[in-house]
Amino acid sequence: MRQYGGVPSSSPELSPGLEQRLRRTATSFLFAAGAALGAATAYLLVLLIAASRAGPGAVTCAERREPHRFLVLVPAHNEECVLPATLQALAQLKYPKTLISIVVIADNCTDDTEKVARAAGARVIVRTEPSRRGKGQALAWALRRLEAEATDVDAVLFIDADCEPSPNLLDAFDACLHGGARAAQAAYLVGNPGESWPSALRWAAFALMNLVGPLGKSVLGLSCGIFGTGFVLKREVLERVPWEAYSLAEDQEYHLRLVAAGERVAFVPEATVLSPMPTSLAASREQNLRWEAGRWHLLRTWTPALIGEGVRRQDMERLHAGLEPLVPPQSLLLVANGAIFGAAVLLHARVARGIAFANIAGQAVYVLGGLRIARAPRPVYEAIVRAPLLVLWKLGLQLRILRGRGPSRWIGTRLASDE
Numbered sequence: 001m002r003q004y005g006g007v008p009s010s011s012p013e014l015s016p017g018l019e020q021r022l023r024r025t026a027t028s029f030l031f032a033a034g035a036a037l038g039a040a041t042a043y044l045l046v047l048l049i050a051a052s053r054a055g056p057g058a059v060t061c062a063e064r065r066e067p068h069r070f071l072v073l074v075p076a077h078n079e080e081c082v083l084p085a086t087l088q089a090l091a092q093l094k095y096p097k098t099l100i101s102i103v104v105i106a107d108n109c110t111d112d113t114e115k116v117a118r119a120a121g122a123r124v125i126v127r128t129e130p131s132r133r134g135k136g137q138a139l140a141w142a143l144r145r146l147e148a149e150a151t152d153v154d155a156v157l158f159i160d161a162d163c164e165p166s167p168n169l170l171d172a173f174d175a176c177l178h179g180g181a182r183a184a185q186a187a188y189l190v191g192n193p194g195e196s197w198p199s200a201l202r203w204a205a206f207a208l209m210n211l212v213g214p215l216g217k218s219v220l221g222l223s224c225g226i227f228g229t230g231f232v233l234k235r236e237v238l239e240r241v242p243w244e245a246y247s248l249a250e251d252q253e254y255h256l257r258l259v260a261a262g263e264r265v266a267f268v269p270e271a272t273v274l275s276p277m278p279t280s281l282a283a284s285r286e287q288n289l290r291w292e293a294g295r296w297h298l299l300r301t302w303t304p305a306l307i308g309e310g311v312r313r314q315d316m317e318r319l320h321a322g323l324e325p326l327v328p329p330q331s332l333l334l335v336a337n338g339a340i341f342g343a344a345v346l347l348h349a350r351v352a353r354g355i356a357f358a359n360i361a362g363q364a365v366y367v368l369g370g371l372r373i374a375r376a377p378r379p380v381y382e383a384i385v386r387a388p389l390l391v392l393w394k395l396g397l398q399l400r401i402l403r404g405r406g407p408s409r410w411i412g413t414r415l416a417s418d419e
Contacts, residue, residue: 027349034340034355040327041362047216048369054215054269067095068154068174070232071146072102074122075138076161080112082276083161087120090159095170101153103146104161107138113161135228136250140243153235160229164191164274172271173232181266182237183258186230187211191274193379198284200383201390202277205330207374208367211269215373218267222320226255226265230273237263249294256302259321260309281393288394292329293401299325331394333363 072090076083083104090102104117106126117124127141139158155177159165169186176184188210193203214224228251241261245254255265278284303322310319328336337359344353371380 023347026343027347027352030340030344030347030349030352031355033336034344034352034359037328037333037336037340037359038355038362040333041359041366043327044213044366045362046220047213048366048373050216050219051212051373052369054219065178067099068177069099069152070095070101070155070157070170070173071149071153072100072157072159073105073139073142074102074117074159074161075105075107075135075142076109076113076117077107077135077138078109078111078113079161080116083113083116084120086159086161086163087117087122089164091121092167093165093170094167095174100170103142105138105142107135108133134246134248134250136243136246136253139250140246143238143243151235155232155234156238157232158229159273160275162275163229165230166272166274169230169271169273172268176266176268177232177234179266181264182234183226183263184232184266184268185214185224185226186268186271186273187214188227188230188273188275190277192276192279193377195276196279197379197383197386198281198390199277199279200379201387202284204367204371204376204380204384206277207376207380208330208370211374212370214267215269218269223255223259223264223317224267226251226258229275230271231265247294247297248290249298252294252298253302256298256306256321259317260306262317264317281390285397288397289401292394292397295325296401329394330363330367331391332398334360334391335395337363 074083074086074090087102087104090100093100102122104113104122104124106114106117106124108128108130109126114124114126125142125145127138129137129141132141143156155173157170157173165186172186173184188206190199190203190206193200210227217224231251237258241254241257241263243254245251245257247253258265278287303325306318306322308322309315310317310322327333337356341353341356341360344350344356
C-alpha cells in the first residue's frame with residue numbers, strides 16, 4: 001500500500017507489463033478510430049475534388065421534345081404566413097402555365113392555410129388525421145388521393161410551403177428528364193444567411209450537403225440524394241416505388257428505397273430552392289433533433305441491408321447509399337478527431353496524433369474548399385469563428401438522442417427565435 005503525505009492509499013500500483021499492455025491497447029484503438037475517420041475524410045475530399053471539376057449545367061432548349069406536364073405538391077402544416085410567398089414564386093416560374101398544376105396539402109392545419117392557398121388560386125386538398133402526423137404521411141395520403149389524376153401528368157414536383165424556387169426550376173427539371181433522368185433534385189440552400197450567425201452557419205452546412213456533395217456524386221455517377229424539397233419524380237417512378245416513407249427523415253428514407261429499387265436521382269445545380277432557417281439555436285433545436293434522430297434510425301434499419309446488397313450484386317450505387325450514412329456530420333467529425341488528437345498527445349502516440357492532425361486538416365480543406373465552390377457570402381465566413389459554439393450545441397443534441405431522448409414524432413420547423 002502506497003502512502004502520500006503519511007496517508008495510506010488503497011490504489012494498487014500497475015505493474016510495468018500491465019501498464020505497457022494498456023498503453024498499447026489504447027494506442028491501437030486511437031489508430032483504428034483515426035483510420036476510420038480518415039476514410040470518412042478522404043471520401044469527403046474525393047467529393048470536393050469531383051465537385052471542383054463539375055462543368056456548367058447542361059440546360060438547353062435547342063433539342064428538347066414536347067415539354068413535361070408537372071403536378072406540383074406543396075405540403076403545408078400551419079403555413080399561413082409563409083405559403084403566399086411560395087405560391088407567388090411558383091406562379092412566376094418560367095414554364096408554360098398550362099403544363100403546371102399546383103396542389104396544396106393543408107395537413108392537419110389549425111390556422112388559415114387553406115384559406116390563404118385558395119386566395120392565391122391554388123387547388124387545396126385538406127387532410128385531417130391527427131393520429132397520423134408528419135410530412136411523409138401527408139405526401140402518401142395526397143399521392144393516393146390524386147392517383148387517378150396522375151395519368152394526366154408526366155412528373156411530380158415536391159416543394160415545401162416555406163421555399164422559394166428559382167424561376168428556371170421546371171425548365172431545368174424538364175431538360176434533365178428529357179436527358180434520361182427519372183428522378184432529379186435541385187440545389188437546396190438557405191435563404192437568410194445574413195440574418196444571424198446560426199443561419200449563416202446553417203447556410204454553410206446546407207451548401208456542403210446539398211450542393212458540393214451532390215455535385216461530386218453527380219460527377220462520380222452516383223445518386224445525389226433527396227433533400228426534402230425541390231425534387232421531382234416521374235410518374236412511372238412513383239408507380240414503381242410508391243411513397244411509403246414515414247420516418248422522421250422521410251426524404252432520405254425514400255431515397256434509399258429508390259436506390260434499393262435500382263433508381264438513381266440526378267442533380268440539377270442550375271436550379272435552386274431557397275428556404276429561410278431559424279435565426280437562433282433554440283428555434284432550430286427540434287428541427288435538428290428530428291434530422292439527427294431520423295439519420296440514426298435509417299443507419300440502423302437501412303445501412304446493413306444496402307451494404308449487403310451492394311456487395312452481393314457488386315453494385316456501387318447500393319453500396320455507396322449504405323455506407324454514406326456512416327460518415328459523421330461535420331460537428332461530430334471535428335469532435336472525434338479533436339478527442340483522438342488530445343488522447344494521442346497524452347499517450348505520446350505519434351502515429352495516431354499524426355492521423356488525427358491530418359484528418360482535422362483534411363476537414364478544414366473540405367469545408368473551406370466547399371464554401372469556395374458554393375460561393376459563400378461574406379456573413380458565412382464571418383460566422384465560422386463561432387463554429388465551436390455550434391459544434392458543442394450539436395454534440396449535446398447527439399448525446400440526447402443516444403440517451404433515448406430524441407423526438408418520436410414529426411415536428412415542423414419554427415423560424416422565430418422566441419418561439
